[in-house]
Amino acid sequence: MALQSLHDGPVTMNTATPMTRAIKVSSWNEWDPLRHVIVGKADHGQIPAPEPALNAKVPEESDMRGRWGRRSKDSIARANELLDEFSALLRRRGIRVDRPDPIDHNLAIATPDFTVANQFTCMAPRDVLLTIGNEIIEATMSYRCRWFEYLSYRPLLEHYFEADRGFRHVAAPKPRLTDRSYRPDYFADRIDEPTRLEWTARKHFVTTEQEILFDAADVTRFGRDLVVQHGFTTNAKGIDWLRRHFPSHRVHAVNFPGDPYPIHIDCTFVPIRPGLILNNPLRRLPDEQRAFFARNDWLILEAAPPAHNEPPPLCYSSVWLSMNVLVLDPKTVCVEASEVRQAEQLDRLGLEVVPVELRDAYPFGGGLHCCTADVWREGTCEDYFPRG
Numbered sequence: 001m002a003l004q005s006l007h008d009g010p011v012t013m014n015t016a017t018p019m020t021r022a023i024k025v026s027s028w029n030e031w032d033p034l035r036h037v038i039v040g041k042a043d044h045g046q047i048p049a050p051e052p053a054l055n056a057k058v059p060e061e062s063d064m065r066g067r068w069g070r071r072s073k074d075s076i077a078r079a080n081e082l083l084d085e086f087s088a089l090l091r092r093r094g095i096r097v098d099r100p101d102p103i104d105h106n107l108a109i110a111t112p113d114f115t116v117a118n119q120f121t122c123m124a125p126r127d128v129l130l131t132i133g134n135e136i137i138e139a140t141m142s143y144r145c146r147w148f149e150y151l152s153y154r155p156l157l158e159h160y161f162e163a164d165r166g167f168r169h170v171a172a173p174k175p176r177l178t179d180r181s182y183r184p185d186y187f188a189d190r191i192d193e194p195t196r197l198e199w200t201a202r203k204h205f206v207t208t209e210q211e212i213l214f215d216a217a218d219v220t221r222f223g224r225d226l227v228v229q230h231g232f233t234t235n236a237k238g239i240d241w242l243r244r245h246f247p248s249h250r251v252h253a254v255n256f257p258g259d260p261y262p263i264h265i266d267c268t269f270v271p272i273r274p275g276l277i278l279n280n281p282l283r284r285l286p287d288e289q290r291a292f293f294a295r296n297d298w299l300i301l302e303a304a305p306p307a308h309n310e311p312p313p314l315c316y317s318s319v320w321l322s323m324n325v326l327v328l329d330p331k332t333v334c335v336e337a338s339e340v341r342q343a344e345q346l347d348r349l350g351l352e353v354v355p356v357e358l359r360d361a362y363p364f365g366g367g368l369h370c371c372t373a374d375v376w377r378e379g380t381c382e383d384y385f386p387r388g
């Protein structure tokens with residue numbers, strides 16, 4: 001039976017996405033035609049209070065050091081305006097868009113193991129929800145301030161569970177996130193960049209191997225193959241959990257020396273269509289890890305430089321959100337409107353580039369890929385790497 005979404009926003013009644021369309025959860029890669037997606041919201045957006053993993057993440061020179069609490073009303077309204085416009089643009093293209101029900105991220109939280117004074121956001125569903133085939137996994141997450149973030153998406157996931165009999169709703173093991181999950185070296189107030197680069201190059205990351213940890217945005221889906229960044233937000237045990245959970249997939253652990261803050265793969269290694277990947281030129285995939293792509297005729301191109309020298313104020317992410325594109329189908333890609341160099345590069349590669357204004361929302365959690373999570377892309381699970 002066709003069911004209507006309880007969570008579509010006010011623009012649901014357009015002809016392209018009739019409310020009666022049945023729900024199907026299915027997505028195997030980052031490029032097949034997108035039919036249904038979740039777009040985040042900036043409501044109650046916070047700068048999180050200090051916690052062990054946070055110093056490691058906030059750049060030394062960042063204007064966010066030593067600050068935490070609610071973001072301004074105006075900045076939230078502006079970010080929401082952009083996220084609403086992005087949602088409307090996707091709907092006009094016939095893509096169904098659902099939105100989360102934000103919990104109050106300003107609330108302090110406590111578990112038996114930790115307390116934190118506030119939380120974070122539900123702007124970036126990509127970080128929390130990992131869609132692989134007919135399954136959506138709530139990632140463990142690795143920051144205390146993000147422990148309850150899945151709650152903002154639960155109403156949607158509950159609805160999909162009722163509406164699609166094939167949908168598998170999975171929560172990965174919730175971590176304890178005691179101090180033992182973090183390396184004390186990273187608690188230091190200042191760590192200079194050469195030290196950071198040396199540490200990350202030898203995989204001395206902030207998270208330990210105490211327990212299973214992963215963020216969904218460390219996983220890039222290539223059909224049968226899952227490429228997972230080992231870094232600050234995903235540890236080797238997290239990758240092992242994914243490997244055991246998906247025994248018919250090949251799970252590849254990758255890392256990118258050159259990134260002093262290795263968090264989420266989608267500003268670093270971004271597939272555009274079968275056979276083509278953009279790699280951040282400052283965070284080059286090591287040669288030994290390239291061989292697998294090369295022998296299967298995948299081209300790894302250096303991404304164009306960002307258009308900006310600095311991220312917007314109070315932003316966690318780097319200028320490389322330029323690469324954080326959302327592929328709508330193998331010929332069409334959404335690029336942030338001010339990222340002209342990235343847009344030009346993709347245009348030259350033969351894609352239709354759809355400019356989307358989002359920069360003022362970056363501080364809330366990221367770019368166009370971060371602020372979305374796939375529910376349905378057409379297509380099936382294919383092997384794009386027959387030469388293993």
Ligand code: ARG
Pocket residue numbers: 124126127217261262263264265266267316317318319320321365366367369370
């Ligand atoms: N580590 C990335 C950078 O700043 C940010 C990644 C954001 N991605 C995300 N899914 N939230 O370069």
